[in-house]
Amino acid sequence: MKYSPLLDELIRELQVLPGVGPKSAQRMAFQLLERERPRGQRLARVLERALTEIGHCQQCRTFTENELCEICANPKRAQKRQLCIVESPADVAAIEQTHLYSGRYFVLMGHLSPLDGIGPRELGLDLLESRLQSEAYDEVILATNPTIEGDATAFFIANLARQAGVTVTRIAHGVPVGGELELVDGTTLSHSLAGRRPLE
Amino acid sequence: MKYSPLLDELIRELQVLPGVGPKSAQRMAFQLLERERPRGQRLARVLERALTEIGHCQQCRTFTENELCEICANPKRAQKRQLCIVESPADVAAIEQTHLYSGRYFVLMGHLSPLDGIGPRELGLDLLESRLQSEAYDEVILATNPTIEGDATAFFIANLARQAGVTVTRIAHGVPVGGELELVDGTTLSHSLAGRRPLE
Incomplete structure (x- = not known):
């Protein structure tokens, strides 16, 4: 002591x-x-409240203290008939900041990792499956991380989406904008080459 | 948001x-x-309690939730008639870990810094002065940091102690044990030379 x-x-x-x-x-x-001391007291109170009240959105599983998160509660977001699959609430925030996407999200809160006991149930894929069946989506955008686990998870979800008859896309992986070719790692460069598109 | x-x-x-x-x-x-979540809740409760209950020891000014800290409450510590002056509770912990000191402490909770409005009152030097006058100390050990402010504070307290007729010492500053001469900065090396002692 x-x-x-x-x-x-x-x-x-x-x-x-x-x-x-x-x-x-x-x-x-x-x-x-x-x-x-006063701000520390405030931190203690907010921490207590947040850990008690914040749960998961019943539609997309992101963190929220309400039944639905702001995005799921917004009817305009449903009109687009797009569903973007991400691993974490921080990914939602990152995509929102681009202002290029106005559909809905589904937040896995992780990725498939059988060794850690994280299977389809833990990621809420049963909920996702029933949403894909019951709601009429035109497109599922897979935005899981470009890691082995993220790719495996994307592959698994792509199958679910195809069974529900929904078009599946994966966000592009390649050389970051502003990056220099010689500094980019080999795997990224391979992805970048394989994903080349005709110039219009 | x-x-x-x-x-x-x-x-x-x-x-x-x-x-x-x-x-x-x-x-x-x-x-x-x-x-x-459970450990976070525990953190929230401890934080709330600590910020409400922890105050300063009435004798040495260190942090404690009791009237006196453990060291001041220990009568054996008074027998040594030594008082070590440090800037922070962490310094007390560091000195205690050497197991070489068994006197009491006085914790300034800072150093003299007129520009920041920290004068003798803010460091509790009135309390220190009355303790030096009323309690019979043989030695005051100045262990403030070897910085300009720490040295100025030590100088100020040395005067108080001399007025109370108590011997004043300052902890040695020099080359750290295990350090290499060529890696030590010039100021430390000057201190080390100026503070040289005859080999016994």
């Missing part, structure tokens, strides 16, 4: 945060105690 | 923690929501 029992406990519990070890936890505890 | 209002608020409030920007706050929020 280095400090008073309560301070030691605070430093220990702060280490639940990713990337926070004993040293940074100590620095955080001291900063809060010395200078940020 | 990128996420639901409550999730956005959580991500914003997490940024009160030092070294946490928008990206890491988002990662923290997701990790807590996905995998660590």
